[in-house]
Structure formats: structure tokens, C-alpha cells
Amino acid sequence: MVIAVIHLEDQNWFSFEKTPGYVQVGYVLLEIVGLVTAWLLLTRPDRTAWLLAAGVGLAPFVGYVLSRGPGLPGYTDDKGAWSEPLGVVSLIVEGLLFLTALVALTAPSAPEGRAAQRQAGAPAITERDHAIR
Template sequence: MSHHAATVSGSTWVARWAGVLLCLAVAVIHVVDQGGITATRDPHYIGVAYHVLEIAAVVAAVLLIVGLVRLGWLLAAMVAVGPLLGYVLSRGPGLPDYSDDVGNWTEPLGLVSLAVEGALLLLSIPLFMRSLRRRT
């Protein structure tokens, strides 16, 4: 079976579209949380991180759609891990010049974000690892 046929067949195609939707959901959640696509959160580095995450999520979705699955799954995993780490740090010890969310573990949008990012991570890691075993 050719690499292309294996990439777009059956469950892999479904997984790719699930990854696309989860990546786009991460982007949308963070756009909503920052107050819109043109808004930037304070402090400035948090706002920049949000924009980088949103762009990376869209790029990962596009890579998965066009069939660049190895790079797409790798970027999708990073799109999942980044905000998961940010959630823990911002709610736990806090971040420099950013303590608004310390202790706010049950914010509804934050919990939705955790669920989406967790699902994306659970999907992307094994599929990225599988892509490494395939010859391209």
C-alpha cells in the first residue's frame, strides 16, 4: 500500500479531521479568551503567546488537511502541550506580571480548553509516533 493511500484511508482520515477540528477549537477558545482576534492580553508576552498559539493551531490544521501528517501531528502536539503548561503555571505559581488566574482552576472556558487540548494531545502523540515509523 502506498504512503498516500495509507494516509488518507479509513480511520487515519477520521483521525486527521478530528485533529483539524481540535486544533481549530484550541485557536477559537484562545481568541474568545483574549477578547477577539485583534485583542491582545496583558502582559504583552501573554498576548503574543496567545497569537502564536492561534496561528500555530491553524497551521497544524492546514498541514493535516494537505497531508503533511508528520509535521502536522508534531505541531498539533505542541499546540496541545503549550496551553496545558500555561494553564498549570498561570493557575499555580503564576507567571511574571500575570497573577490574575492564580488559583482559578475551575474557570469554565479553561476547563473546556483543558479537555480540548488533552484530547488533541492524546490523538496527536501516537499518530506522530506512527508517522515516524513509516517511510515517506
């Protein structure tokens, strides 16, 4: 959600005045997918939600580097503006989301983790154990 808000702020909220048009479309898609991904992560954080989260973190990060480095076709507004405060905050948030998504996607799921523990000799959790806790 924070990534969507940062990009809404960067485009003056609902002014939709980013040019060229493909940059504006990218902003709107990122904001929509960011909000949908946040909802999915809150309601059912499955593999699909975490894959979307990785994309929401990585895509604007790549856009930041390209727009400030070599530049994008027809878009020079941010070229060389590496230390713009909102952009730096955005990079931090995007990087954290991407890393969190990678951890979530590569960590063993809870049932698999329990099965691995049992194979390693750890005692299984029983209904009685849950009642004690």
C-alpha cells in the same frame, strides 16, 4: 482549530488586551500555529503536522497550569482559577489533541504496517483484492 477559537474567545477575540505583552504574544502565536496546524492536518497529515499538533496541545496546557498555579511573571489574572469553564474545556481539547498526536506519531505508518503484516505471514493485498472490495 478549536484551541485557536477558545483562545480568541478568552482574549475577547481581536481586542489584543492581554497583559503583560508576552502573554498576548503567546495567545497570538498559539492561534496562528493552531490554524496552520489544522490546515496541515487536513491537507497533508505528515510527521511535521503531527509534531505541531502535539505542541499546540501541550503548550497551552502547560501555560494553564503555570498561570493558575505558581503564576507567571507580571500575570496574576488567572492565578487559582482552576475551574473556569472555558479553561476546563480548553484543557480537555488540548489533552485530546496531544494524545491523538502521540498516537499518530507512534503508530506504524500504513506502508510499514503492511510490510510487517506480510512478514508475519498475512497475505498481501493484490490489485484483484481491491477490485473485489
